[in-house]
Amino acid sequence: MGLYPYAERFPVVRDFPEHGRPRADILREIEMMATEEDSPYHEGKISGSIYSGDEAHYEFLNEVFGHYSHANVLQRDMYPSATRFEGEIIAMTADMMHGSAVEGGTVCGVLTSGGTESLMNPLLVYREWGRERGITNPNIVMPVSAHPAFNKGAHYFGIELRRATLTDAYVADMESVASLIDENTVALIGSAGTYPHGLIDPIAELSALALERSINLHVDGCLGGFVLAWGEDLGYPVPVFDFRLPGVTSMSADTHKYGFGLKGSSVLLYRTPELRRLQYFIQPGWPGGLYTSPGMSGSRSGGIIAAAWASMVSLGREGYLAIAGDIFRTAAELVQAVQALPELTVLGEPFFNVAFTTTAESGLDIYLVNDYMASKRWRLNGLQLPPAVHFCVTRPNTQPGVVERFAADLADGVAYARERVGTAARSGALYAGTMTDQQAEAGMAWWLDATQALPPA
Numbered sequence: 001m002g003l004y005p006y007a008e009r010f011p012v013v014r015d016f017p018e019h020g021r022p023r024a025d026i027l028r029e030i031e032m033m034a035t036e037e038d039s040p041y042h043e044g045k046i047s048g049s050i051y052s053g054d055e056a057h058y059e060f061l062n063e064v065f066g067h068y069s070h071a072n073v074l075q076r077d078m079y080p081s082a083t084r085f086e087g088e089i090i091a092m093t094a095d096m097m098h099g100s101a102v103e104g105g106t107v108c109g110v111l112t113s114g115g116t117e118s119l120m121n122p123l124l125v126y127r128e129w130g131r132e133r134g135i136t137n138p139n140i141v142m143p144v145s146a147h148p149a150f151n152k153g154a155h156y157f158g159i160e161l162r163r164a165t166l167t168d169a170y171v172a173d174m175e176s177v178a179s180l181i182d183e184n185t186v187a188l189i190g191s192a193g194t195y196p197h198g199l200i201d202p203i204a205e206l207s208a209l210a211l212e213r214s215i216n217l218h219v220d221g222c223l224g225g226f227v228l229a230w231g232e233d234l235g236y237p238v239p240v241f242d243f244r245l246p247g248v249t250s251m252s253a254d255t256h257k258y259g260f261g262l263k264g265s266s267v268l269l270y271r272t273p274e275l276r277r278l279q280y281f282i283q284p285g286w287p288g289g290l291y292t293s294p295g296m297s298g299s300r301s302g303g304i305i306a307a308a309w310a311s312m313v314s315l316g317r318e319g320y321l322a323i324a325g326d327i328f329r330t331a332a333e334l335v336q337a338v339q340a341l342p343e344l345t346v347l348g349e350p351f352f353n354v355a356f357t358t359t360a361e362s363g364l365d366i367y368l369v370n371d372y373m374a375s376k377r378w379r380l381n382g383l384q385l386p387p388a389v390h391f392c393v394t395r396p397n398t399q400p401g402v403v404e405r406f407a408a409d410l411a412d413g414v415a416y417a418r419e420r421v422g423t424a425a426r427s428g429a430l431y432a433g434t435m436t437d438q439q440a441e442a443g444m445a446w447w448l449d450a451t452q453a454l455p456p457a
């Protein structure tokens with residue numbers, strides 16, 4: 001689908017309209033677009049993106065959202081309910097991440113607008129932590145598989161990012177991490193799990209190293225936090241990655257992913273209030289009054305916060321365990337489906353997000369396999385370095401029959417790739433390594449421009 005599929009179907013608004021349109025008319029148009037756009041996820045063919053997919057759950061959250069959609073939580077005196085929701089969301093997430101293991105029960109947190117903000121804030125905090133210790137040229141060490149929001153934060157805040165290599169099992173190589181640390185290193189990063197391969201870095205070892213070097217460790221559970229946290233209780237061998245490890249100083253987990261809330265919320269937890277304090281912003285001496293905010297956002301919608309809270313208390317531990325159980329089971333079945341094809345191989349040992357590629361012996365292009373899958377409406381995510389794809393399992397993928405359809409289409413996809421050896425894949429162009437970084441950057445800048453512009457007249 002192109003960027004402007006509606007240019008032909010609806011009038012393009014190029015100037016501020018003189019007169020308003022009837023609400024019913026607008027709603028009809030909105031409903032048409034939203035229904036069509038949502039249809040692929042109902043089939044269970046989308047990797048990631050739609051985490052709950054339970055229509056009744058969404059309807060309930062939308063009702064909750066409606067009560068506070070207009071509320072600005074910056075005005076706490078008007079909306080003390082936001083303080084209740086926020087405090088309770090943080091308490092529930094801290095409990096899920098075993099915050100009680102920390103002596104003195106000091107784990108605390110903030111609610112942010114999403115994973116990116118939950119990764120950028122700790123970078124700022126650790127830069128400030130370094131400043132207090134005389135470090136003016138801070139660096140942070142993270143595995144190459146960590147999310148680009150860290151690169152973005154480092155870019156915004158003037159922090160040097162050092163990127164460690166991965167082992168053959170696609171997790172942080174501890175030797176590489178250790179070799180990059182110096183006296184200006186303020187923090188290490190690990191993920192549970194990583195976006196590309198869905199894997200859990202050796203967090204216990206990162207924790208020990210952070211303690212040994214007296215530096216901080218952020219565990220990025222933005223994607224995996226709210227699903228992996230239930231793995232232990234479900235009997236899966238998920239290693240400990242939370243506050244039970246003494247070197248973990250902060251963690252992120254997105255309520256708008258496997259927390260099943262609405263888009264626009266994430267939880268960022270700190271081991272101590274002293275760390276959290278470093279991200280607060282307080283501006284005295286402004287004619288507009290004393291300005292304070294806990295994080296990057298100014299005004300924030302009370303609706304999103306209320307919906308995140310409602311999602312958590314309506315499902316409870318029991319509800320999350322049940323959905324996570326289905327996700328773990330489906331991911332294991334997907335692993336089996338991939339492994340049943342000798343031309344394919346799974347990267348590492350995933351629990352919920354299954355990355356796979358073609359074997360070297362097969363000589364097949366994984367992007368050609370992905371082309372075929374896309375023609376069958378599967379939306380997998382393309383990876384690079386090495387070329388691969390992943391299927392991040394969410395609740396809609398756990399419906400009966402999805403794995404069976406996937407397995408059958410995947411076998412056909414391999415046959416399709418075999419028939420086309422040597423031809424260029426459509427889906428992998430960006431990842432095929434034929435572009436220079438400059439070409440890729442120029443291409444993506446063009447794309448970003450286009451996503452914020454009108455279709456050509």
Ligand SMILES: Cc1ncc(COP(=O)(O)O)c(C=O)c1O
Pocket residue numbers: 114115116117119147149191193194195220221222223224254
């Ligand atoms: C591991 C990980 N961290 C952080 C993020 C960033 O989250 P967001 O897109 O909500 O900013 C993602 C997004 O997929 C992720 O997979």
